[in-house]
Amino acid sequence: MLQKYSQFMKEANLIGGEWVQADSGATIDVINPATGLKIGIVPKSGRAETKRAIEAANQTFLSYRKTSALERSKLLRKLHDAIMDNQDSLAELLTLEQGKSLAEAKGEVGASAAYVLWFAEEARRTYGDVVPSPWADRRILVTKEPTGVIAAITPWNFPSSMLARKIGPALAAGCTAVVKPASQTPYSGLAWGALCEEVGFPKGAVNVVTGAASEIGDELCEHPLVKKITFTGSTEVGKILIAKAASTVKKVSMELGGNAPFLVFDDANLERAVEGAIAAKYRNSGQTCICTNRFFVQAGIYDAFVEKFSAAAAKLKIGDGSEAGVQQGPLIDEKAVEKVEELVADAKEKGGTIVTGGKRHALGGSFYEPTVISNASPVMRFMKEEIFGPVAPVFKFESEEEAVDLANDTEYGLAAYFYTGDLGRAFRVMEGLKYGMVGVNEGIITTPEAPFGGMKESGLGREGGHQGIEDYLDTKYVSIGGLGL
Numbered sequence: 042m043l044q045k046y047s048q049f050m051k052e053a054n055l056i057g058g059e060w061v062q063a064d065s066g067a068t069i070d071v072i073n074p075a076t077g078l079k080i081g082i083v084p085k086s087g088r089a090e091t092k093r094a095i096e097a098a099n100q101t102f103l104s105y106r107k108t109s110a111l112e113r114s115k116l117l118r119k120l121h122d123a124i125m126d127n128q129d130s131l132a133e134l135l136t137l138e139q140g141k142s143l144a145e146a147k148g149e150v151g152a153s154a155a156y157v158l159w160f161a162e163e164a165r166r167t168y169g170d171v172v173p174s175p176w177a178d179r180r181i182l183v184t185k186e187p188t189g190v191i192a193a194i195t196p197w198n199f200p201s202s203m204l205a206r207k208i209g210p211a212l213a214a215g216c217t218a219v220v221k222p223a224s225q226t227p228y229s230g231l232a233w234g235a236l237c238e239e240v241g242f243p244k245g246a247v248n249v250v251t252g253a254a255s256e257i258g259d260e261l262c263e264h265p266l267v268k269k270i271t272f273t274g275s276t277e278v279g280k281i282l283i284a285k286a287a288s289t290v291k292k293v294s295m296e297l298g299g300n301a302p303f304l305v306f307d308d309a310n311l312e313r314a315v316e317g318a319i320a321a322k323y324r325n326s327g328q329t330c331i332c333t334n335r336f337f338v339q340a341g342i343y344d345a346f347v348e349k350f351s352a353a354a355a356k357l358k359i360g361d362g363s364e365a366g367v368q369q370g371p372l373i374d375e376k377a378v379e380k381v382e383e384l385v386a387d388a389k390e391k392g393g394t395i396v397t398g399g400k401r402h403a404l405g406g407s408f409y410e411p412t413v414i415s416n417a418s419p420v421m422r423f424m425k426e427e428i429f430g431p432v433a434p435v436f437k438f439e440s441e442e443e444a445v446d447l448a449n450d451t452e453y454g455l456a457a458y459f460y461t462g463d464l465g466r467a468f469r470v471m472e473g474l475k476y477g478m479v480g481v482n483e484g485i486i487t488t489p490e491a492p493f494g495g496m497k498e499s500g501l502g503r504e505g506g507h508q509g510i511e512d513y514l515d516t517k518y519v520s521i522g523g524l525g526l
């Protein structure tokens with residue numbers, strides 16, 4: 042029987058409105074992480090195809106930039122509706138290539154639509170200014186104009202919603218885009234091209250190329266017609282892109298790695314804290330940049346928290362994300378599991394206690410048991426390294442000051458969470474944490490209305506909120522004389 046997702050499973054690249062193969066005919070296999078089986082292929086494009094995509098995007102930009110904000114807003118609303126009308130198919134495709142549970146995949150597709158709807162509204166609010174002139178015979182205007190062709194490079198962990206946070210504001214502002222999805226999860230990115238085509242965005246507005254990351258990346262970073270690079274992925278790759286983008290002084294938005302702390306104070310609501318901890322740790326099998334990486338629990342509540350938290354983790358249903366009721370899918374690949382195994386072994390060598398999990402799941406492949414490790418200590422690699430897997434080290438602390446110092450002891454600054462029932466403590470800790478996003482008594486905080494982004498080496502810029510469209514606009518100051526005033 043034809044699977045619902047097949048209509049979106051594009052085994053081609055979208056360049057200037059045409060679905061094409063790589064010039065060389067080379068392809069990349071796409072693997073289902075739950076089964077290890079090949080689900081399809083995509084073109085292995087390189088610099089030449091990327092150059093053509095950039096030129097097509099620029100040709101379309103010359104006319105698309107002149108569309109009215111209202112026109113762009115209406116197109117984005119149609120895109121929102123198309124995503125929601127196809128939510129089940131897009132979610133099936135996402136689970137097939139990324140492995141997350143269908144429930145989480147549907148949630149991610151819903152988030153994609155929500156970001157598009159938000160930017161459909163923001164499109165009509167890119168206000169400028171009329172400034173009181175210091176000259177009686179002149180008038181001063183400040184206007185906002187679309188930046189131009191933007192390049193979007195996205196990771197495998199949220200292959201749909203990461204694009205929503207880039208394509209949404211770009212199209213809202215009047216920009217056009219060249220997209221490079223992650224090679225392990227290309228179909229959700231290619232589906233964006235199909236959806237934009239379906240709702241009537243002009244050919245060349247959104248171009249999607251798959252293939253050799255460094256080749257495509259180099260062309261995107263070096264081509265003078267690309268005016269902005271927006272990237273979500275590792276800090277390591279982000280630094281490469283920032284350096285390469287400097288050659289043509291491109292704007293950059295970077296959503297990079299994280300090392301989220303999760304503080305639980307003695308005065309916290311324990312049930313609420315455990316519920317938030319499960320959500321903040323095990324979403325997408327721990328493979329999100331804002332998943333908790335380090336739990337810090339005050340001494341008075343430590344044992345009770347570890348007991349309840351590990352019991353809840355042990356109950357999570359592991360399996361193929363396409364199966365009903367599954368809460369935890371596989372990790373993205375064997376390399377990801379090996380990294381998790383290294384970090385767990387390091388913790389055990391340094392005195393950590395495995396309370397639950399701590400090994401590969403009986404299902405085999407890249408399935409790993411939800412894991413809780415007590416007696417965690419700052420000498421463990423968890424303290425500095427992003428786990429990107431379903432492993433929760435729980436550290437103990439005594440004082441509020443110690444907790445905030447431990448939480449801030451990292452070069453990252455993306456998301457942080459803490460639970461307390463004390464209002465004064467809430468403000469002291471919120472203001473003391475050096476993170477771009479803070480959850481207070483909440484473990485899930487992402488929403489289109491709020492600016493998503495980090496401090497320090499977690500990145501530059503914000504996605505979502507009214508801030509999210511600013512990076513796709515150029516500010517122009519106009520001084521008008523000769524008016525005979």
Ligand SMILES: NC(=O)C1=CN([C@@H]2O[C@H](COP(=O)(O)OP(=O)(O)OC[C@H]3O[C@@H](n4cnc5c(N)ncnc54)[C@H](OP(=O)(O)O)[C@@H]3O)[C@@H](O)[C@H]2O)C=CC1
Nearest residue numbers: 195196197222223224254258274275278296297298299330
């Ligand atoms: N701050 C945030 O919002 C998020 C941050 N992340 C971070 O990303 C990491 C996990 O995601 P992962 O996909 O492995 O990250 P990577 O940085 O390895 O890859 C992200 C994207 O960059 C591409 N890429 C890799 N090397 C280059 C290059 N030299 N030039 C251009 N593009 C390149 C990849 O292509 P290809 O797939 O072909 O290699 C992929 O599309 C973690 O550190 C996580 O914290 C992830 C999601 C969100």
Ligand SMILES: O=C(O)[C@H](O)CS(=O)(=O)O
Nearest residue numbers: 198199328329330331487
């Ligand atoms: O890639 C990620 O980790 C996402 O940014 C997490 S979220 O936006 O889905 O919360």
